[in-house]
Amino acid sequence: MEETEIRSLLFEIFRNTFDYTLPVTDDLSAEKVEKWTSFTHTVFIVEIEARFGITLSLREVARFRNLGDIVIAIKKHKE
């Protein structure tokens, strides 16, 4: 799976999960999105795993700082 494909699908999941209508970029983090809380983050992770068919580890998730980090992690799983 290409990085652009990953990014496009991830951003779509992100918009749906958080009802986010503003432009989405790699550097978007929880501090900048009101609805991105610890609770919704778990829902977001479940959706990512289901749509990409991967299983993330707790350590990977703990290290996510923004959407760009998630793209990198998914890419590693898809290689």
Added chain:
Amino acid sequence: MFFTSTYFLIYLLISFCIYWVLPKKALIQNLFLVFTGYVFYCYYAWNYVLLLLLVTHFSYFYSPLIAKVQSETKKKWMLAFAIAVYLSFLVYFKYLNFFGGIWNDLLALSGAQPMYHLIHLALPLGISFYTLHMMGYSIDLYYETIDPVIDYPAFMAGAVFFPSISSGPIERAGHIVPQFKATRTFSAKLLEDGINQVLYGIFKKVVIADSIGTFVDYVYARYATLPASAIIIGILGYSIQLYFDFSGYSDIAIGLGKLFGIRLFTNFKYPYFATSISALWRRWHISLTTWIMTYIFNPIAFTYRKKKKFGIFYAAVIAFLLSGLWHGANWTFVVWGALHGCIIGYELITVNTRSKIAAKMPPQIYNTLSALLTFIVWTLILVIFRADSLSQAADIYGSLFSASGLFSSPGFSVMFLILALGFLIIEWFMREKEYGLQMASFPIYIRLAVYIILIVCFVTSDNFYHSKAFLYFNY
């Protein structure tokens, strides 16, 4: 309150002057702050200084070993050992009698004699706060979210920084250590902002919280004989007192940090304007809430993520139950925490339903009603938090609903409660600022006038000379 004592003011002035005339090198600044941290701690709790040394040094020397180990299993066991060590200190000093009491109750149920004899130990100053700070560092290294700190003075300066050592904000190594690694240069702007925040914090604590506390104590001591109006005002008063007390403390601590060029964790973001309990917790004692969410809620929610909302519900209940227990060794705190966990779980499950209701109403009305309901629920549950026991909480609820005299005079002055509500209105207009009275953008003559008013208010207040301890010093 030691922040308004003469000794503290002298200590602060001397520390501040020496700190800024010292050579501008991070190492020297940090060594000096470590020294001032221990002077502060020894003055107020010299008998527990060895415990502070032990916990901070254990964290500094042991935690990097967790990061170094390659084997995942070994890593887990090493982290488990670290957590067991931190918890053993907390359990010994804070929870031994609580768990011993439970053990005795269980024995009594089975007809056996009690085996545990209560021991009387004073709670070491700041133990609940610095232990979480140190534990967080170990867990961060396990998750590899930060690198081990090699700079010993920078680590220790953050660990024993005197403005936050007694009651937080609970720091995270990833946030505080980089600030201590850098050389701090004097900033008149930051200094003024710090003084402003300290003055506002003292005002909140001395003039508002302590004044309200007088009638709150009265109501909680005599609720059985008081009219319904007094009980309602007492319950409402405690909610306001707790906010002004603890956010006042946090403003003082954060403001003092700024005097030394350090920005501590934001601890309050206008919690009483939140439109749900979960949103309130994102604005109340933020340093504790983020700690609980990062190190307790997230791992549990992640483990049970396939259960979807029920997994999150379960994680919320466990996380807030432990948050309650952190506040004190009493069933009141456990029940208070568990109730919050259940409410947050409920809010998660009903998020879609509530969104549909919100869509049918004008946003301002929906938000106002939600904020009001959130505040009422929070305030009512705080009765359990404030009560000495669950039975006393039940009695207060009983009196609240059975007492007559809803419209009769409460029998004490509510002037300071009205003043506090006035300040909440000011905070509403200032809610985009870091704290309620941040005036950096205001003209100098307004700032000076406000400073003078604040100083006159708290110096002329009786509470200034007989100020009560911060409520969170008990936790």
